[in-house]
Amino acid sequence: MASSAPVSAQDAASKQNFAIIQPGATEADIIRKAANVVSSPRQLRWQQLELTAFFHVGVNTFTNREWGTGKEDPAIFNPTQLDARQWVRVAKEAGIKQVILTAKHHDGFCLWPTATTEHSVKNSPWKNGNGDVVQDVAEACREYGIGFGVYLSPWDMNSLVYGSDAYNDLFVEQLTELLTKYGRVDEVWFDGANGEGPNGKKQVYDFDRWYRHIRKLQPAATIAIMGPDVRWVGTETGYGRETEWSVVPADNLDQTATAANSQQAVAFKPTGDMRGEVLGSREQIRNAKGLVWYPAETDVSIRPGWFYHPAEDDKVKSPEKLLDIYYSSVGRNGVLLLNIPPDTRGLIHESDVKALQGWTKLRHDTFSKNFAEGAKVKASGKYKKAMLDGKYETHFTTKSERDTTATIELKLKGEHTFDVLMLQENISVGQRIEKFVLEYWQEGQWQKAAEGTTVGYKRLLRFEPVTASKVRLRIESSRLNPTISEIGLYKNALEGAAYSANERE
Ligand code: FUL
Numbered sequence: 001m002a003s004s005a006p007v008s009a010q011d012a013a014s015k016q017n018f019a020i021i022q023p024g025a026t027e028a029d030i031i032r033k034a035a036n037v038v039s040s041p042r043q044l045r046w047q048q049l050e051l052t053a054f055f056h057v058g059v060n061t062f063t064n065r066e067w068g069t070g071k072e073d074p075a076i077f078n079p080t081q082l083d084a085r086q087w088v089r090v091a092k093e094a095g096i097k098q099v100i101l102t103a104k105h106h107d108g109f110c111l112w113p114t115a116t117t118e119h120s121v122k123n124s125p126w127k128n129g130n131g132d133v134v135q136d137v138a139e140a141c142r143e144y145g146i147g148f149g150v151y152l153s154p155w156d157m158n159s160l161v162y163g164s165d166a167y168n169d170l171f172v173e174q175l176t177e178l179l180t181k182y183g184r185v186d187e188v189w190f191d192g193a194n195g196e197g198p199n200g201k202k203q204v205y206d207f208d209r210w211y212r213h214i215r216k217l218q219p220a221a222t223i224a225i226m227g228p229d230v231r232w233v234g235t236e237t238g239y240g241r242e243t244e245w246s247v248v249p250a251d252n253l254d255q256t257a258t259a260a261n262s263q264q265a266v267a268f269k270p271t272g273d274m275r276g277e278v279l280g281s282r283e284q285i286r287n288a289k290g291l292v293w294y295p296a297e298t299d300v301s302i303r304p305g306w307f308y309h310p311a312e313d314d315k316v317k318s319p320e321k322l323l324d325i326y327y328s329s330v331g332r333n334g335v336l337l338l339n340i341p342p343d344t345r346g347l348i349h350e351s352d353v354k355a356l357q358g359w360t361k362l363r364h365d366t367f368s369k370n371f372a373e374g375a376k377v378k379a380s381g382k383y384k385k386a387m388l389d390g391k392y393e394t395h396f397t398t399k400s401e402r403d404t405t406a407t408i409e410l411k412l413k414g415e416h417t418f419d420v421l422m423l424q425e426n427i428s429v430g431q432r433i434e435k436f437v438l439e440y441w442q443e444g445q446w447q448k449a450a451e452g453t454t455v456g457y458k459r460l461l462r463f464e465p466v467t468a469s470k471v472r473l474r475i476e477s478s479r480l481n482p483t484i485s486e487i488g489l490y491k492n493a494l495e496g497a498a499y500s501a502n503e504r505e
Pocket of ligand 1: 299306
């Protein structure tokens, strides 16, 4: 008996992570197209990581600054006990699945012995100039079985060719080194800063060329932020949007690349304001010329700054704050990118380790028991059991595409107290749900526990604790037949955490 709704081979082949809207398309056509845009395989892999980390380290660690000048003496980079295995182990123990190292920040200092400049670890006393932080981190990631990514700042305050075509060539050489010498690279992270170089000139970045180069050398890597695969959530607070669509308008889709029908091609360049309150509502896609799957990454630092500063040792975010951030990033259809900056010893500081351990315990204590497990499911649709089979790839859906609402009733195994709802849509089919309500049965009637708008890859909602043996999820609005891959009910390990924080600014 089939207990799942697999995506048929034909469906899978015809589904893409973009759609072109022809002039004259009706609103209904556009909504249907939006509901059928899906994540690319590399985007799906990335989304399923849920937790990723940044390691910001470099000359700023030693000058106690957030941004350097490009004039630093490489000799100041001199960690006494640098141990990348400790960084990766600490991250892995916190449930982090991929890390991104600042191979070069805006100051231009390279953490690997590059042939492109003298401004690198090869001219620092650390390991007598024979050290390579990129290699150390890449190897530790392989050893611990987690993903590895690089941050390479386009802005370079040190390079004398910055502001000329030669800089674009130099940047390609730096990418070549990073993407060919260290094994598999899973993410390349470009931020948007574009300041002046040493000669006062600004650079016109040749992003198209860089993207093509990355696709050629590491086709599975996601290109984030100033890149086509992953979007900045619009704030550095760790708080995503309550309504977060992964399908957003893109009016600059390259029609030629798209016509070639190749997922390898980079068919669009990110533009537009990423800070808006909602980015992919019906109103926003109504006049779009194209649509793309462009999911949100939520970056935040565990400390006030991105780099290590001793004065911030007692300002590390608490386990409770990190839990709130977890609900508001991973729980809002995003991937969390949590920065954990190594200190001047070259170690993750004890304060950060302690906070991460506390956070991990809170998540474990909350999510290890799903009160929906083993429930009897009543729903007007197909593959009801798929919602509780622990497999993301299988999902419940309604009987036909026209059924854009659904009621899913769960008779729990006994009475339980819970205050967290977890929902997942199958994003290999598309993101569709627009409005849902969770109700529980008490005193002979249905009472509202929580309500929400979008779901996407994962939605976590907190509410005042309720005690019940019967709940129902009503999907009130969806762009096409909705899917639910998994459903969960949990009791928050943190008392009094039943609030929905909104601290985007
Ligand atoms: C920003 C940079 O300017 C910060 O220093 C930091 O690297 C952050 C993640 O991206 O644009």
